[in-house]
Amino acid sequence: MSKTKKRRAARPPRRPGRDPVRAQYEALPYPTRDPAEEKGRLITGSPSHIDEVNHYVFAGRLDFAQPFRALVAGGGTGDAAIMLAQQMAERMPKGEVVYLDLSQAARDVAQARAEARSLTNIVFHVGSLLDIGQMDLGAFDYIDCTGVLHHLRNPPAGLDALAAVLADGGGMGLMVYGTLGRTGVYPMQAALRALAPDDDAAKQIGLTRRLLAALPETNWLRRNPDLSSLEAGDDAGLFDLLLHSRDRAYTVPEVAEFVSGAGLTLVSFVEPARYDPVTYLKDKALRARAAKLAKLDWLAAAALAENLCGNLKTHVFYVAKGRARAQALARPSPAAVPILIDTDGPALAHKLSRGTTISARFGGLKLTFDVGEGAASILQHVDGRANLAAIKRGAGNKNFDKRFDAVYRALNGLNFMLLRVPEDA
Secondary structure, three states, rough: OOOOOOOOOOOOOOOOOOOHHHHHHHHHHHHHHOOHHHHHOOOOOOOHHHHHHHHHHOOOOOOOOOEEEEEEEEOOOOOOHHHHHHHHHHHHOOOEEEEEEOHHHHHHHHHHHHHOOOOEEEEEOOOHHHHHHHHOOOOOEEEEEEHHHHHHHHEEEEEEEEHHHHHEEEEEEEEEEEEEHHHHHHHHHHHHHHHHHOOOHHHHHHHHHHHHHHHOOOOOOHOOOOOOOOHHOOOOHHHHHOOOOOOOEEEEHHHHHHHOOOOEEEEEOOOOOOOOHHOOOOOHHHHHHHHHHHOOOOHHHHHHHHHHHHOEEEEEEEEEHHHHHHHOOOOOOOOOOEOOOOOOHHHHHOOOOOOOEEEEEOOOEEEEEOOOOOOOHOOOOOOOOOHHHHHHHHHOOOOOOHHHHHHHHHHHHOOOEEOOOOOOO
């Protein structure tokens, strides 16, 4: 159902008197999307899948029947706005998405995608998130800001502006660049500024592709397994990565400081397992020390995990306003309903009928997780409706809590299993 999209000719993204970031996204809306493909697929992901928002921000207790307002700040060509609006149209009859972006060209793409889906629950605006306090848009229960704050001259001012329009008890799903996983990016940006400081976009992109093909084997970008196939990327993606006029990256401690500076609570990174140092350690003594650290200080453990794996090129995380982490994050309880993302319980149970491990690949690294004995007997009862009390009766009470803990640790760690708590629980 997809159609081949012709590469759009690049226009010069820098014009005298204009913000170079705004000019870039007018010339090269990002990410590249074709509205004609909307009827063939819904792009989903993190943050801002509605089940994630419920799990990480509202402790699984979000009432889908009540009015709910979401802001997508820096909405680009519409991925988060379209995903949220489609999910709200199907499950939240009183939900509304407000889209905001600097680029009229990006807005046009996002609006065309919404029209292709006949979505009527999105309101579109063009402008800067820094001005949102003067735009009279009201307060929001949830805010998505993905890949935007790290392009601002003053990222804390941007987060403060968003926090000011976030309702008490609400939360945000954010993404910023990760320092270690972007190894090689910033030296390459510096090299390109030296080689082509004043060329227009088309010449810069052409020169960038030539340079990528000629890099020595020792170049850090070439040696980065998550970023070493850039020649095959589209123009907008290549420009955004290597020719952007302004961006910065963060480590885990810097993310924590960034969030706390805005008076917000950091709830969780996604996927949680990637921020657990035990994930990367096989030595029993080291695993024990890492597990102890995680119990004492989860953020210190997350920083250790980042230093161990070295491949976190972005940080996706959820924050809450006016609540402690324990109040925002869903936890297993008899009334909690496990929800599987992008799979179903019986299908996963069948896959695990002959073993106890599942694997995932992140940034060139294959990770294996043990779901424990008896996982299949539990998962065959996970249908998105049964709560843990009912699943326990169906799967058998013997050692159920221990068995479920192993399943949940592995699947939630990969962001495959989330929790919902019915309103009447």
